[in-house]
Amino acid sequence: MASHKVQLYIYDLSGGMAAVISPMVIGKKIDGVWHTSIVVYNREYFFGSHGIESCNPGATALGPPLKIEDLGETQVPYTVFIDYLNGLSESTYAGNTYHLLNHNCNNFSQDIATFLCGASIPKYILDLPNEVLNSKLSTALLNLVQQLESSARPIREEEEKAHKEHSPDFDQLNSQIEEARYNSFLLEQRRKTLREKLAKKERKKEKKRKKILKEGGEVPAELKEDFTMADTETVQNGDAHISTEQEVEAMEEEERKKEEERKKSREPPVVFKDLVDVKSEFDSLLALIDGKLSPEEQRSMEELQQYMIGDEGSWALSDGFLDFVGRLLNDKEFPVDVRVKIMNLLAMAALKDDVILVLHQDRKDHVLMNYAFEIDRHTPEEQQAIALFMVNMFENLSSSEWLLYISEWTYNNQQTSNIRVTTKVAVHCLLSDLPVLQDRGSAIIHNLACKEKFRNFRIRKNFPEGSLSKVFDDVAVELTMALLQYFNSKPPEEQLFRCMKALGKFVQVSTQEIPQLVQMIGPDPKTFKGTSERIDALIDQISTKL
Known part of the structure; x- marks a missing residue:
């Protein structure tokens, strides 16, 4: 008898948002809101509020699965399987039997896996709903998850064509x-x-x-x-x-x-121009690495001196300059102070109007953004230097644009991009226990939120529907989650003003999802009324959108 591979397709309906929201909403971290389906006989089968459905593998509106698990092989003939499905669709898994918590896609996948090959889907998926979702989740979040579930539908041929026409790559x-x-x-x-x-x-x-x-x-x-x-x-x-x-x-x-x-x-960005004495920082760096450089690297140090102290243009930096920076950032034989000081110098370089020409040298190797991507693994001193670099990048329009590039690359087996790194740094800093990082994190999020809108309609129309800003909807959601969590720490007036201003921008970017999150998770912005007149004005603006 012929054998057919049986696979489990696993999707996270929340798109990663559950891991961020859950500790605040239910007091327990869950990694995803799982939707599963069974792929067998070259088709994907799943259950939802519309009953049992099928499509080509990966052809739902959810896109490609987060994970694929091989469950085994089946020798059940295709005709027998179809008869079995038809029976289920009229009884146990009819559309009107669907229940988000108690009778959902994961229960269906479990039953189908057992029927086909005697396998079980992962326990963490089956154990998710009842004790976690039943008691503590608010009605608003349950409604949100229900809406997410409804997106797990096949993309019909005409819908797929429209999707491609209106959502270019x-x-x-x-x-x-x-x-x-x-x-x-x-x-x-x-x-x-x-x-x-x-x-x-x-x-x-x-x-x-x-x-x-x-x-x-x-x-x-x-x-x-x-x-x-x-x-x-x-x-x-x-x-x-x-x-x-x-x-x-x-x-x-x-x-x-x-x-x-x-x-x-544009709205003026928050930058820090006077935190680093460039000459003193350069001299300290030179003392730390003197005698440890190759002739080429020594020339790069001379170029850095010309650029930062000699007030020469970026033309003074050779093509190999970022290779030199990469060694300083990644060679663990150097002390931590070396990485801190080179990043501090680059943070001051970010204030120069021609720094974009240096950044474009990094299009291939992503030296700077790969280092920033691992901010949570660096020392507090390095984290502060990375945050300063990113804040000051908003001084010039071209370098702030560079922070928002969405073209992806792979680093340590993870897909990332400039906008993902920028968002990660902003969230990490804002939610840090260190006041310095909170200060700089609030500045980054403020600057991100205040980026001017695209004025070129031909470019803007290719953005996701409803996204009026260069900060995409999903980024706005992630940053909003961080803001709401930060509000619980009773921030100082200056940081609160920046964050409230950012929230005001985000409720304009995502007019449905952001207000829903604010109402669902809190705290209510009105609880900060009376902090200052400028914050009160922002709260009034936000309240009109909630």
């Missing part, structure tokens, strides 16, 4: 946007490099002229020539053609004005 979209930005930055870098080189040559000539005049000599003819005519270079990129320093300066001035206009139109 975000990764592909973002990659295209990033590539366009990157090409623009390459051109900008060439222009800035030319301008810096021309200015540097002029400074050298001026020094020579002064030295000769001081010694009473005669200035050579080549030093008397108009620099802008004598040292003209050409930069080409497509249709762009820059042939004189005056044209470079004109373009730079135009870009500067555009950048200033954009900055004026």
Whole structure:
């Protein structure tokens, strides 16, 4: 008799939210709100409020399963199995028998697994509902889970077509946007490099002229020539053609004005400009690593000095600069202070308007974001430096955009992206026991929430429906959960103001889910009435959305 593989598809209806919510709502952590199905005979079978349904494996609106478990092999003929299902659909598992807690998809999967191959689905899935969900969960959360369950439906052919038309691949979209930005930055870098080189040559000539005049000599003819005519270079990129320093300066001035206009139109970010003495930090770093560097790494230290102390542009940093940074961050032979000081210096570099050109060197290896991704494994001093770096990245529009990129990569067998790392750092810091990290975490979340909306409709229309901000709905939910938990710690007025302002933005981003979470979990923002006039004003705005 033919054998057929029997698999269990496991989904988390909450999309990871259960692990965050459950400790606050039910006093116990649960890893997911599990939905399961059985895949056999090349079809996926599951039970819900619409009865028994089937589809091609992985073709429900839930997308791919979180996990797949092999349950065994079955020799039950397909026709016998279909007869068995038909009988269940008219009796035990008719649509009107569905109950979220007592008779659900997981009970169905258990019965089907037993029938097909005598197997059982994992105990942690079967044990989840009764004692945890029955007594303590609020009606609002039960309704939310019920809504999530209803999304476990097959995507019909016409629905799948509409889904593809209205929900393009975000990764592909973002990659295209990033590539366009990157090409623009390459051109900008060439222009800035030319301008810096021309200015540097002029400074050298001026020094020579002064030295000769001081010694009473005669200035050579080549030093008397108009620099802008004598040292003209050409930069080409497509249709762009820059042939004189005056044209470079004109373009730079135009870009500067555009950048200033954009900055004026946005809400000012919270940044920390005076926490680090750059020269002292650099000297301390140099003392810690002196004699331990290769010749190439020594040159990178010199480049860092030019960039941070010599006030040179990012053109001073070579292509291998981030390889050097990567060694300082990952070589455990160096003391912790080395990692702290290089991150502090990068945090100050984040305030420079050309730092984006440095960040784009990290498109391949993700040195900086991989280090930040492990913030919960670093020492408190490193965590503070990472948080400072991320807060200050919001000083400039281009670097704050970089923090929100959604293109993914794999790190330590986990999928991540810039926006995921940024969110993780923000939540970790806000919920830390250290006041310094709470301060910087509140600043990151404030800055994230206040990012200006996309004005380009062709880009904005490709975002999830209802998402009006560059902070996607799911990110807003995760950050809101952190805010609500933080509110229970009675935060200082400044941090409370930042967080309440962020919450006000999030209820505008996700007009249904965020208000529901606030009402369901609390505390009610009105409990903070009377803290200050500016907080009272924010609470009034939020209350209109709840």
